[in-house]
Every structure is written in structure tokens, then in C-alpha cells.
Amino acid sequence: MPDTALVWFRRDLRLFDHAALYHALKRHARVVAVFVFDRDLLDPLPADDRRVAFIHAALVELANALAQHGSALVVAHERAQAAIPRLARQYQAVAVHANHDDDPAARRRDEAVARTLADEGRRLFTHKDHVLFERDEIVTRQGGMYSVFTPYRRAWLARLDDFMLSSYPVARYLDRLAPLPPQPLPTLPGLGFAEITLALPGGMSGGEQLFEAFKERLDRYHLRRDFPALKGPSYLSAHLRFGTVSIRELARHAHGVGGPGAQAWLGELAWRDFYHQILWHRPDVVEHAFRPEYDALPFPNREDWFDAWREGRTGYPLVDAAMRQLRHSGYMHNRLRMVAASFLVKDLLVDWRWGERHFAALLLDYDLAANNGGWQWAASTGCDAQPYFRIFNPVAQSRKFDPDGHFIRRYCPELAALPDAAIHAPWEAPPLTLAEAGVRLGHDYPLPIVEHARQRELALALFKSARRP
Numbered sequence: 001m002p003d004t005a006l007v008w009f010r011r012d013l014r015l016f017d018h019a020a021l022y023h024a025l026k027r028h029a030r031v032v033a034v035f036v037f038d039r040d041l042l043d044p045l046p047a048d049d050r051r052v053a054f055i056h057a058a059l060v061e062l063a064n065a066l067a068q069h070g071s072a073l074v075v076a077h078e079r080a081q082a083a084i085p086r087l088a089r090q091y092q093a094v095a096v097h098a099n100h101d102d103d104p105a106a107r108r109r110d111e112a113v114a115r116t117l118a119d120e121g122r123r124l125f126t127h128k129d130h131v132l133f134e135r136d137e138i139v140t141r142q143g144g145m146y147s148v149f150t151p152y153r154r155a156w157l158a159r160l161d162d163f164m165l166s167s168y169p170v171a172r173y174l175d176r177l178a179p180l181p182p183q184p185l186p187t188l189p190g191l192g193f194a195e196i197t198l199a200l201p202g203g204m205s206g207g208e209q210l211f212e213a214f215k216e217r218l219d220r221y222h223l224r225r226d227f228p229a230l231k232g233p234s235y236l237s238a239h240l241r242f243g244t245v246s247i248r249e250l251a252r253h254a255h256g257v258g259g260p261g262a263q264a265w266l267g268e269l270a271w272r273d274f275y276h277q278i279l280w281h282r283p284d285v286v287e288h289a290f291r292p293e294y295d296a297l298p299f300p301n302r303e304d305w306f307d308a309w310r311e312g313r314t315g316y317p318l319v320d321a322a323m324r325q326l327r328h329s330g331y332m333h334n335r336l337r338m339v340a341a342s343f344l345v346k347d348l349l350v351d352w353r354w355g356e357r358h359f360a361a362l363l364l365d366y367d368l369a370a371n372n373g374g375w376q377w378a379a380s381t382g383c384d385a386q387p388y389f390r391i392f393n394p395v396a397q398s399r400k401f402d403p404d405g406h407f408i409r410r411y412c413p414e415l416a417a418l419p420d421a422a423i424h425a426p427w428e429a430p431p432l433t434l435a436e437a438g439v440r441l442g443h444d445y446p447l448p449i450v451e452h453a454r455q456r457e458l459a460l461a462l463f464k465s466a467r468r469p
Helices: 019-027 050-067 080-090 104-119 149-159 171-176 203-215 218-224 237-242 247-257 259-281 303-311 317-329 334-347 352-362 368-379 394-401 406-411 431-437 452-467
Strands: 004-009 030-038 073-078 095-099 123-127
Touching (some): 004 019, 004 080, 019 095, 019 123, 030 050, 030 080, 050 073, 050 203, 073 080, 104 123, 149 259, 203 237, 218 247, 218 259, 259 368, 303 317, 303 334, 303 352, 317 334, 317 352, 317 394, 317 406, 334 352, 334 368, 334 394, 334 452, 352 368
Parallel strands (some): 004 030, 004 095, 030 073, 095 123
């Protein structure tokens, strides 16, 4: 039998610039591509989870691409800890190659798989692929992790060079893919999930399409990125999450183009790496505050207020529009993630972990490191966090970043007839203005469930209490 290896596709659903695939093809005579619908991950999910639909669409395209090279994607639906050793035995593989996944649960899974493979005389090799710089590749002068972003970004940018941004030349070795007949790909209903029409194009082709469109507006990214009604972001976050695009290709383009727009976007990619290195060094942040003094803040945690926030009926239009966008599409604009998170923690005095779990359940681009880091930043409990005494004013944010109310009108249509000046804080509008717009506060749209100024003082007192010796 030829020297055979498996490539275990996970959050890297593409057939180009792929570290694990490249190393497997280079080192072995025959390579079998496999994917596992891991029941440990899928069984707790609701049937309408958009992420499974996104993954399935990407796998269809990946399988078709493999078929063009005379191979196939072998798919299992079971626990990965059992599936990978079983497939290694089935194909008599001497090794399994996969790309790093630094989520704590994934690390435990990989350690268990590696032990089982080792017991059978096989090896699990893992490779860096999902980020540009990982784990302890960028450390302080003292050799520790960075806990403040600005110096990390400087070090990150200083390390960018042609080598770090170069692609893995997978194409030249694809003739080593194992010749396999077509393999059955489970349907979404067969997996227990609903057929869902996604709001963005999926798979490798969808990632390429979105990236090509973003290139045309990259030079204006720094000017438009904070305005949810404008087409400012790249909309590539889900593709980055599931690896249908290459982080090296994206960063290489921005680095080569230069200019303030590209530099701002590179800064966002650096944030992504920053949060991943935090998770690697401090896996405890999954359940605990990065800053221990804030781990047990006595949040009142009113469930009725949390429900109002989740459902987009707080009475603050920008917050409600953001939460409705999330529920409707599985996406939320980055500026609004900060506003919504700040409102939950600092206005409604609800533990950030509640909000983090809600985002984790709905975001198509959910990434543990980024979601946790972003929530802890907004809640002032994390590394390089927004200082606790800086609290977003939801009305001021609305007037600044959705000045004409276009975004609010899209997701809060009951307010659509209000003039621009009134749509950000309808309770301040004259009765005649409300009547002319057909808005009855407390009936068509809720009154604010809290008063921002008062809640701000309560939040300050809450955080100050944790800082007392």
C-alpha cells in the first residue's frame, strides 16, 4: 500500500493555500480528504442553525472541487474522536494532518484523537493556518503574551513580510489526492437540520466573490466601516471563520495596496489574531473575566430586561435594530456589536456572559476567541478593555453612526415615518410628530425600558465596588 495520510478539514473548507493539505501532499504518496459532522458539536444545536447550512454549502463545493481532481470528500456523521481513528484504519493512513484549532474544547478533542492514533502507531500533525500569527509567535520583550492591543498591533505589523504572507502552493501537488469514487454527502435534513437560504454567498466561490467586491471599496474602508447603513465592511467574517478564504491572501492584498483603508482593515485582522493568542494563553476566559477583580460582579441580571434586549424591544431604536438584524440574518455590524454589548452590560446591568452566549447561538460568523474578546472589551472585564467609566450612549451612537436613520428604518419599520431628528430617541419627539408618523409609544414601539443617565451611574457604582481594596 502507498504511504497514505488523511487531511482532516475543519475550519478550513477550501482547496487552495491550505497548510495541512500542503504538508500532507508534500509528505505522503496518497492523501484522503475527510470531514466530520461532529455530533459533539452538532447535537446541541437547533435545527435552524445557519452555520450548519453554511458549512454544508461549502462542503458541496469542496467535494466538487476534489472530484475534478479524480478524488472525493469522505464525510462522517459521528463523534470526531471516534471517526478520525476509524477512517485512519479504513484507509490505512499512517498520519492525519489538520490545521490548528485553539478553542479549549477543540484542543481537548485533538489531544484525545492524537492519543488514540498513537496507540495504533499513527500520528496527528497540526499546522498553523487560521491566523497569521498564533499562540506565542508574537510575545513581549519579557517573553509573555500581549494583553494590550496597540503594542501587539505594532509588533504584528512589523512582522508582516512576504514569507509570512506567502501562499501554500497546493495546486502543484494535487495529483497526490487519492483516486476515489464519488462519496455520499449527507443532506441537511439527513443531519437533522433545516434547509436554509443564507443571506450571503457561501463556499470558496462566495468568499472570492465577496473579496473581489471588497477590493473595490477597500480604500474607503476607514471612512465607512462604522456606519451600518453603508456598504463598508468586507462581509468576509463567516468566510474567515470557516476558512473558505485564505487569511494570507486577504492580508497580502491589503498589505500590498497600502493606504489608510487597507491599514485600518489590517488592524481588524490583527485584532482577530490578538484575541486568538489571548485564548491560547488564557483558556479560562471562556467562563471567567480576564481581569479577576471583575469576575464576580453582582449584576442584577433581570431576565425580563435580557429578553427585551434579545428580542429588540428595549425602546432604544439603534439597539433594537441591531438585535433584530442578528435574529433575522445571523449577522450584526461590528459597531453595533459594541453598542449592543455595552447596552446590555452597562445599561441593563446584565452579565456579559449572558450576551456572549446569545451571540454565540445566532452569529453565522461565531468565533469563540473574537466573540469572547469583543464581549469582554465592551464589558470592561477583558484585556485592553474599554475603561469601565466609558459607557456608550446609545442615542449618541445612533445619531453619529446612523444619522439619517436608514439602518433603523430597515429593521424597525414601525418607526420609518419618523423624521430623522426624532428616530433616534422617539420618546423625546413632540406628540404631534409621533401622531403624524403613526407611532404610539408603548403600543407600536416600546418606551425605553431604562433611563440611560441613571443606569450609567448604577454601572459606575457597580464597577467601582469591585475595585475597592
